[in-house]
Amino acid sequence: YCAEHGAEHDESFIPGSAWAFGDDFPSFALLSEDGSIRGVAAGMIGPSFKAIRRARFAILHALGEPSVDSYGPLARAVADAVADAADELYLFHPEVLAGLHAVLEELGFSFERTSYLMKVEIRDVRPAPFPEGYATEAVSPGDDTSLARFVTVRNRNFKEVLGSRDARVEDFRDIMESPENIPGGLIIVCAPDGTDCGTLLLERDEEEYSSFIGTVSIDTAHRRRGIARALIGKAMIMSKELGFRQTYLSVNATNAKALQLYQREGFKIMKAMSCMTVKVSL
Structure with a gap:
């Protein structure tokens, strides 16, 4: 049924x-x-x-x-x-x-x-560069210290997202141990001063040849610098290298800035939930 x-x-x-x-x-x-x-x-x-x-x-x-x-x-x-x-x-x-x-x-x-569930076909990807001094760090399996850093940044940024609740280290550890996990897909953004300021999660989607982008977050003090766009580009490049043909993401309809960013990057609304x-x- x-x-x-x-x-x-x-x-x-x-x-x-x-x-x-x-x-x-x-x-x-x-x-x-x-x-x-x-x-x-x-x-x-x-x-x-x-x-x-x-x-x-x-x-x-x-x-x-x-x-x-x-x-x-x-x-x-x-x-x-x-x-x-x-x-x-x-x-x-x-x-x-x-x-x-x-x-x-x-x-x-x-x-x-x-x-909104949004989708983009992965074709010629030309990712935007990260601002000077910013870097990304992939969380390795078993590295609970880095995983805790990821969760800390995610939670402080998602407090402003309607419907969101604080996540736990255990929740993302389960993700890393799941069949949907992509090695290197759990990412922390580091600012020029070495502090953590953003997150990204890239997973396998249940649809064949598809990936899913989630947990895109940037600290308030580091927004409007193109970091989110660079993260989306990084996720698209990783997806293409792994053979995925399309990628999905979800965004609240009231999150106008994120919605505009995704649409500029070619994402289209597939379904309103x-x-x-x-x-x-x-």
Whole structure:
């Protein structure tokens, strides 16, 4: 069911053959009288989610026209399962699904933000240079000291990003140990005085021949110098050298400066996703 219908809403974490189930991945099916599945819901409440008391729906989907009668029991089942470890649940759905949006609001969900999924084809890449004196440093596997530096810079810059929460060293260690990891893809930007001032993460995307750019952050004092553009160029060069044909990234619709930068670099909006949140007491 998830393989057939999951991408209709959000393909980020569709439960598949490796889905763990259990307490950290509570999963439910809504059954018809004949025993066939007519809806599913699954949540994620592992250590990184517990640390911020905010769980995520991996999938919340029912057949037919969206209704409170179908989505309500599924949403409540996940909410009850994560109630001891989280105060809030969130999900993403395509902005165009107005009927689903209305049903979720009726169930107590609130709109938080719109996020754009953007894509660019990798062809002739001419990256912008870094400003004089700035350098990049790749975090090596097992180097928790450098990983902590990366997380520190990321967290202080992402505090201004709507919907973001502080990350942990463990979260990025898991990324470096995952199949999506690209060696050298976790990058710290160093200023001329040797201080850390920016971050970049480049991963493999689940789509074949695709990479994903994330965690682009620059300290306020070092912005407007072309560092972000240089980071995007670096990620594009790395992607091309590894044989990727396109790369993706995600940006909040309200982040006008970042959106303009990505569009100048050739990225196009592929999908607008609405993030909605709900208290687990729904």
